[in-house]
Amino acid sequence: MNFDEYCQQKSGSPGSGTYYVLKRAPIAHQPLLSALFALRQEFEESVKEVSDPAIGRTKLAWWQKEMAALAEGSPTHPVSLALAAHSDGSQTIYPALQTWLAGYAMDFEQARYPDYAHLQRYLRQVGGTFATLVARVTAHEPDLAGNWAAASGEALMLAQFVEELGSDARRGRIYLPIDEMQRFNVTAADLINRRYSDAFNALMQFQATRARDALFAARDAFPAEEQKRQGVLRAQIALALALLDEIERDGYRVLHQRVALTPIRKLWITWRSSSSFWR
Structure with a gap:
C-alpha cells in the first residue's frame, strides 16, 4: 500500500x-x-x-x-x-x-469550558485551522483563505459537538459550556448517564440552533470567486445541516447513539451542495 x-x-x-x-x-x-x-x-x-x-x-x-x-x-x-x-x-x-x-x-x-468565549479558542485552533488548510488547496487566493474559511471549520465543530455529545461525554469530555448547561439545568452526570428530559431538549435546541446559524453564516461568507472552488467545504456544511435536521427530528436522542445519514442521502446532499441552486 x-x-x-x-x-x-x-x-x-x-x-x-x-x-x-x-x-x-x-x-x-x-x-x-x-x-x-x-x-x-x-x-x-x-x-x-x-x-x-x-x-x-x-x-x-x-x-x-x-x-x-x-x-x-x-x-x-x-x-x-x-x-x-x-x-x-x-x-x-x-x-x-x-x-x-x-x-x-x-x-x-481541560475537559470542560466555563463559557462559550473559552470554547472559541478550541474551535479556532482545531476547526478553523483545518478548514483553512482545506480551503487553501483550491482557493483562488490561498493566502486569504483564513479570512473566510476558518468560520466554516468552527461551525462544523459546533455541529459535531451536537452529533457526538454522548460519546464525547463517556470519554470524559463535554464541549458544551458550563454556564449554558447551568442555565438549562442540565448536569454532566445527566449526559454521562443518558438522562433525557425537557431541560436537555431545550439545551440541545439552543446548541443546534447556534450551530445551524453559524453554518449558514460561514457558507454565505464565501467570496463570490471562491464559491465554485470550495466544493469540499460546501459539501461538509450541507451534510452538517442535514444531520442537524435529522437529529432534531429524532428528538435529540444523541446520548445513547450516533445519528447518521444513509450513504445515498450523503451522496445526494454532497452532489446538490455544489450545484448553483444550493444557497
Whole structure:
C-alpha cells in the first residue's frame, strides 16, 4: 500500500461523509485533501481513542516531531509523505499544522469550558485551522483563505459537538459550556448517564440552533470567486445541516447513539451542495 492509498483508506471509507465530500474536489487536488483529512483522523484518534492521557500526550508529541520532520523534508509516516508529495511546500503549511496540533493538545489540558468565549479558542485552533488548510488547496487566493474559511471549520465543530455529545461525554469530555448547561439545568452526570428530559431538549435546541446559524453564516461568507472552488467545504456544511435536521427530528436522542445519514442521502446532499441552486 502506498501513501496515497493509505490516506484514502484513513480519510474516509466508502459510504462515509468524508468519502463523498472528497469527491466534490477536482481530481488533481484529491490526493492532498485526502492527506489532510487522514491527518485529522490521526490526530483525533490520538486524542479520542485513548483512555490514558499519558499515552495520548505521547502520541501527540510524536506527531509534533513528525510535523517538524515534514517541514525539514524528512517525513516517515504515510500521511506526512503524502503531504510532502502533494503540497506546494511543507514549510508553508508547517505553522498551521503546529497550531492545529496544539489545538488537539488542549483536550489534555481541560475537559470542560466555563463559557462559550473559552470554547472559541478550541474551535479556532482545531476547526478553523483545518478548514483553512482545506480551503487553501483550491482557493483562488490561498493566502486569504483564513479570512473566510476558518468560520466554516468552527461551525462544523459546533455541529459535531451536537452529533457526538454522548460519546464525547463517556470519554470524559463535554464541549458544551458550563454556564449554558447551568442555565438549562442540565448536569454532566445527566449526559454521562443518558438522562433525557425537557431541560436537555431545550439545551440541545439552543446548541443546534447556534450551530445551524453559524453554518449558514460561514457558507454565505464565501467570496463570490471562491464559491465554485470550495466544493469540499460546501459539501461538509450541507451534510452538517442535514444531520442537524435529522437529529432534531429524532428528538435529540444523541446520548445513547450516533445519528447518521444513509450513504445515498450523503451522496445526494454532497452532489446538490455544489450545484448553483444550493444557497
